Every structure is written in structure tokens, then in C-alpha cells.
Amino acid sequence: MPRKFIVGGNYKLNGSQDSLKSLVDTLNKGDLDKEVEIVVAPPFLYLDHVRKTIRKEIAVAGQNCYSKASGAYTGEVAAEMLKDIGIDWVILGHSERRDIFRETDDEVGLKVAHALKAGLKVIACCGEKLEEREDNKTTEVVFRQLEAIRKHINDWSNVVIAYEPVWAIGTGKVATPQQAQEVHKAIRNWLKEKVSPEVAEATRIQYGGSVNASNAATLAGEPDIDGFLVGGASLKPEFVTICNAKARM
Secondary structure: OOOOOEEEEEOOOOOOHHHHHHHHHHHHHOOOOOOOEEEEEOOHHHHHHHHHHOOOOEEEEEOOOEOOOOOOOOOOOEHHHHHHOOOOEEEEOOHHHHHOOOOOHHHHHHHHHHHHHOOOEEEEEEOOOHHHHHOOOHHHHHHHHHHHHHOOOOOOOOEEEEEOOHHHOOOOOOOOHHHHHHHHHHHHHHHHHHOOHHHHHHOOEEEOOOOOOOOHHHHHOOOOOOEEEEOHHHHOOOHHHHHOHHHHO
16 A cells, blocks of 8 residues: 655744644635645644644644653643644654653654653654764664664654664755665664565655755655655745655656
């Protein structure tokens, strides 16, 4: 069965009630490819509002959640809380969480496992820094990050992997379609060897890293790129064009 193309919009620490209303209105009025799954991730404060106002076929995600259901963890948000307000997805392991907030590979793995157990679908991020790519350590880093998830979960049916080379996030630098495809193919082969051929064939792998309206269609043409996780461009009207990239190939 063909893998359904999936595009995520990660708003990060951006937005206000007015700006998010504008983003939602653009998506609600947009002529979107019905064959593409779309997920948007606004800041926590606006999750419920966006969920209630965005067209029903667009899913809403949290940008993070904790590995515990409750307790004395000031400032954290539980996967169960996201489910309680009708949120179906969460992004975990983004490079900014790993780098700025020092989340370890194992912490990410525990979060993924807990989110899945709570009934959320997970966009699990992985990717290498520039110096790691220059040292030819891309797959070593990515496989290490994925292994930390694999050891905590058995069921991959609600996991989407997002390959995001850190050197391409918010920098304007984009991996060439060939560079992205090479890593996506390596990830799929890793899944085949470490999990199962069935999981490797079924799991969707997104590309993230300065995706925009001008490069999305070319990237979408690669056989192992099953969608995008979009940062800055998801805050602009061009996000609609990115969501329709598969149809523009």
C-alpha cells in the first residue's frame, strides 16, 4: 500500500491570537490536496483554539510532551493532557529540544514510548549537525537517535520519522534532493534490518530543513521522502503550496 504523504507545520515559539487566526483562515480557505495528511503544531497556549477552528481534516499536534502522566514536574505537559483536549499528534526529539534543552536520546525514546501508550501519534525527529555531516557521521548519529526510540517501543504504526539535518533548519540551506533521499533510504534500510521489512515499507519519513514553496515539489519527487516537517514557511501563505507539493511533481 502506498505511503500517504504527510506535511507538518511546526510553528515553534511564534504566534498570537490574531496571527494564528490568519494562518487558520488561510488553511481553511485553501485548495488543499485531499491525498495529503496535514498536521499543524501551534504553541501549547493555542492548541485548543486552533483545534476548534481549523478544518476537521487537518490534525493538530503538540510540539513536545513529558514522559510522565502527572506529578511534580512544573512547566511540563503530559501526553494525556493533550489527548484530553482532543489533540492527536505530538512532535518529539526536535533538534531544538535536543540542543537547547539538552534532551538526551534516551529521554526522547522514553517520551515517544509514553506518548504512544497515551494514544498519541508521534512525529519523531532525528538529524545530524554540520560538523557531524562533515565528519561523515550522518548515519551514525541518526541511527543512534533511532535506536534510542526502538529500544522503548514495539509498535511503529503510529510513528512518523522526521529527518531534519540540523545544519538546514532555519538556515536557508537545504539538503539537495539527492542528499535527503540518501539519508531517507538509509533510514528505511535501518528499519528493515532492526525492526522489520513491513515496518520499513509502511513507515513514513518526512524531510525537514528550510523547505519552502520553491523546493518542495522537487524534494517530494524522491521515492523515500514521504512528506515534510516545515518550520518558518508554515507561518506563511506558501504553506498551502508546500502541502500541495506532491500534486505539483
